[in-house]
Amino acid sequence: MKNVQKQKRANKSLPFFFRDEFRVSLVIILISVALLITTFTFDIVPPILNRGIQPATFPKALLVLIIVMTLLIYYLATKNPWKVEKKLPRSFFLTLSSFVIFVVVSKTLDFFLAISALSIFVSYCWGEKRLFYLLLVGIIFPIIVFIFFETILGLRFPLGIITNIYYS
């Protein structure tokens, strides 16, 4: 209880633009406004074909609702600040960057190579240094998964440098 109060006090002492509640609310509102602007570019149905409401009306109403509710949570947070979250550890950023690596490798080289690379990278970053286990998660298990999907489910994976060898 004391810790939560301490955390809340710590959060209150920060300038408003550094506080989580401000940053989160700002991000939600900015995205919602951008999407709201997009809804004005939707095609308009001519009155003769229009049944009920225009296709843009419903998303517009939702976005306005999200903006209003976000302002409300920000207002409530000024009275009762959110607790300060712990700083994210290095392992989180490494895992997050592995997602980016996965997207790049799967797009440019090979889908399966991307899965292997991510599995080995994540396992290593999370503290696994034993070679056998790295090979297990990075090579043996993806091969099992590949065979399972390929033979049992009849799935065809996107072509790449490794899958090309298999398929040819």
Add this chain to the structure above:
Amino acid sequence: MDNLLLMLAPLFSSKLLLVLFFGTLFGLILGVLPGLGPTTGGALILPFTMTLDPLSAIVLLTSIYCAGTYGGAITAVLINTPGTPAAAATCLDGYPLAQKGEAGRALGMATVSSTVGGIFSVVILVFFAPILAQLAYEFGQPEYFALAIFGLTMLASIGEGSPIKNLIAGAFGILISTVGKDFMTSIDRFTFGINELTEGIGFIPVVVGLFAMSEMLTQSTLINQVFNRIALKAIKLPSKDDYKKTWKTILRSSGIGSFIGVLPAEGGTVASLIGYSEAKRFSKNPEEFGKGSIEGIAGAEAANNAATGGAMVPTLALGIPGSATTAVILTGLIIHGVRPGPDLFREQPDFLYGIFGAMLIANILFFIFGFFGAKIFARITLVPNKILWPMIFAVSVCGTYSLNQSIIDVWIMLFFGVLGFFMRRYGFSVVPVIIGLILGELVEGTLRQSLVIFDGNWLMFFTRPIALTFFILSLIALAFPLIRSRKIKKNND
């Protein structure tokens, strides 16, 4: 009599029995592993169910649901970490009892009360789902709209999080459902010129991303966490004395759990917390709660498993998910072309009663597996996250890709994984997003069709008694968290 025979059908099908066996086993493993659980596990296995017929697919998902909900208790008792959120209340007394050297007794009570709660809820499901479905025959488009709104407003009261944050997440889920071609006019919405988005955003990438990938990111922040495991010798069935102490609690919590489960969007987590607090309120020894009370374990476990059958009632009868996992099951029904609702009861009773029967058998199966295999399942928690999660990633990616053979789906899954992580970090539950996504089409479709019927006059909604009742219930659902927080504040003062 016919329906009873239909319920027993899974017993006479070797394929369904095999599916049930595998589903229960898999559900238990998922339940035991903290961070996984039946919702994430169900989402992971969803693409694989495409190789099965609809009944086998749903039987697989429901058996995972029942067994996974129970499996969470094993971890709660032995390592003081709920395997599933629904087992959080079990930690309060399960772990202290295990610390006293009575882990076997704690797990024995958890197993028995979970089984009784689960079976009780299946009985409720068998009786109430057809009644609710019959009532749904009276529903037109305006009533369905009001019902969907009621389901969404119930999001305000789920879990411990902020009601407004839950509502924002729900609205965001509905917004996702509007991506793609408008179903009434075929006009593109939020497609940004990307062809793959014209069909909309699929359920599976969002579900796997929000549950599995966001959890992987959460686990990446916890890699130095150390669990204090308590060794389990063997599960002990409750003694006569324990039964005497707890039978009323088990029955009461079974009733509470089933009722909470029936409410749209609520589920095992809310049910177990209420079951636990009611057990404490009615107990002759409330001072024992939190120190290893056997009644506390019974109250929480009977309630969370009773919520499984209860949550299936609105899911099957109305197409409104009763909990996070039933949202995944509902997704399974939709991708298999089964439309839940009153017509399902009239046209496919064999399908429905097959599911009811399978849930009943799953409850008996997890009792047997739990009783004889808890020691082995407890060892699963020893699998390190650094091995487990990269494997889950491989399965998630392939599973998501497999449905439409689309790499865009994989990227959408990763995007929702990152989004889900930050949502959870800042107190936004991800469950409302899924429920909003599922109900989105129903909300918009019924609203627009109702407005056509009413010739654009919004006030006509309030002239329909059933719709008006749901709107009033929605207002109560919105006001409930406010009243609850005031009451808590008053008590604290």
